Amino acid sequence: MNETQVLIAGAGPTGLTLACDLARRGVAVRIVEKEPSTGSRGKGLQPRTLEVFDDLGVLEAVLAAGAPYPPLRSYAGGQVVWEGRMHEPKEPTPEVPYPTVTMVPQWRTEQILRDRLTGLGGRVERGELVDFEQDDDGVTAVLAGGERIRAAYLVGADGGRSVVRKRLGVGFEGETHEAERMLIADVRTDDVDRDHWHIWGDMASQTLHFGLCPLPGTEDFQLTAPLTGDDTPELTLSTFQKIVSEVSDVRLRDAGWMSVYRVNIRMAERFRDRRVFLAGDAAHVHSPAGGQGLNTGVQDAYNLGWKLAAERALDTYEEERLPVAAGVLGLSTRLYRGMSERQAEAYRRGEETEQLGLGYPGASLSVGGEKAGERAPDAPLREGRLFDVFRGPHFTLLAFGAGHAQTVARVNERYGTAVRAYTIGDGDTDLADPAGHARRAYGTDGLVLVRPDGYIGVYDAPVDDYLRALV
Known part of the structure; x- marks a missing residue:
């Protein structure tokens, strides 16, 4: 194994999210950045991104630093002529605990993630990746000044002008x-x-x-x-x-x-070349409409982290994220065009920009019934909530009903801390769901396997073959 398992070029929100996720999994990761970014830049954090930050242990700091989007006030000279909102405030629900888009200056989001990385034993290194070569066993990267870093994998999170993407020769169409x-x-x-x-x-x-x-x-x-x-x-x-x-x-x-x-408005032709991956703006750049760019990059990192740590299912990164990025790019472009054409509805924001409905139905890691590949919803339990159960780098098996006790015991014995399995219900189960919120959210009396990135991997189907392939 190489001394550095993963080298990340770029310490914006995408690179930092990935570094934090890898560090908490015990992966030897290095992240280099030419110079820290400044300014407010991308300032809107969508509800799905808040859920990722909850899992990474930074949500409390993010919410303390941010606030809901303020109401709009329009003037003609010094006269107020109109007031309204881009984002309507929403109340939390059992399934969606963080429904409101939160405004945080990007420099502050990055600072919070850097602090979290430090707490996990990592740090951002000052350095600029200028070249690299890859072979069957790894990647040799060269920094400005001549330092050479050997890593098993390289991730280009180095922005729209990505050196990594250009050195790969990957087209950036748009x-x-x-x-x-x-x-x-x-x-x-x-x-x-x-x-x-x-x-x-x-x-x-x-x-x-x-x-x-x-x-x-x-x-x-x-x-x-x-x-x-x-x-x-x-x-x-x-x-x-x-x-x-x-x-x-x-x-x-x-x-x-x-x-x-x-x-x-551009997207890379592919997100992977053997041992090198592209994420965030290095893979797709958006118009500012809808606040999708930063958030989509965070989701790239969250998808890629657990796969790099396990060194399995790496082919599914591009399979899952490229179609999502293409769809989000189309959404932000449509909103931008609507704003350019003075369409009033283009200024309103709703569920389509919140990224809660994005997922991977039909992908190779989505097995079983209709909910396979969807975001795993939250639900209050007698003590705590499902997001508390999911939090961390593990898979989570929810077995609805005490009748699955033997399956739960077998999974816990076989996979240890990599998979945490529970019976859940209103009777004699590991997790108590007395109000039935979890049962209604998931809609099954069978098994639900939740991936480390909070998506349903297996729905109402056997889990053994799936886990043997990934854990």
Whole structure:
């Protein structure tokens, strides 16, 4: 076995999620990043991502750092002309404990994940991957400065301009809209409240002039403004103040991170080349509409982690994630086009962007009845909840009813801590479901095997062959 099992290039949310998942499994992982990212960037965490962060042990810190999206307030000059919401608040349900999209500046999300990685004994190393070669036994990567790292696997989580993807020669099909650009900056002002997302524009044509979104846990607002014309202005406070002053009396007193965003809609032709994998923006880049990019990358990492740790089912990473990424890319593109065409419904967000309905039905690791491949729902138990039972790097077998006690005992004896098996029901069972929430959520009196990434691997079917192949 190589000293380093997995080398990750890129320490954004995708790379950090993967590093945390591998580290908690005891995998020897190294993660390198040229320089830490700054700024708010991708700020929306979807409900499914919150469930991943619950499993990784960072949800409490994420929720403390974030807040629900604030209501929108639109102005004409200094006059409020409209108020509304992009995301409607939702109450938790037994199956969905975190239903509300949460806003957290990306730099803070990354900080929380870095701290978690440190707690697991890992760390982000400063370094830039510039080249690599792979053979039948592993990958030899070269960093700027000449250091060579030998690893069993390499994961390119190094963004839309991925060196890993380019060195593989993997096509990145799609389009870049050079004429559709956005100025973005983290700014400060004392002239608007922090309870609303403030927007100046033409409501009749739904044309944005600029917006100020308060970033929770900071004094900053994320300022966004469409950039017209071919020239790119100097990124300075005075540039942003000039844009703001054209339609408002708001005074900016400070500006930190600033950037020009160009709309890119692209996806890699494949997500794996032998011992090298692509994840996150290295595999797919989205328009900002719908807040899908960061979240899809986190799901890539969550899918790949347990497979790399076991060194099994690695072919299913591309099988499962490429179609999902293609579907999400189509969704974000459709929303973006709707916004560009001033379609009012394109500004509303609902279940389709929350990623709770995404899954792997029909894939090779989805065996049995109709729920195979779906997200495994939560449910309250007499003590705790199902997500407490799932939390960790193991498979979970739920056997509905005391009649499955022998199967549960056999699985626990054979697989030890790799699989945790329980009878569940309202009688003499390991897990008490007195209100029947779990029974209704899963809809079976048989066996349900939940994968380490929280999806149903086997539904109402025998589990022995499945486990022997993967554990």
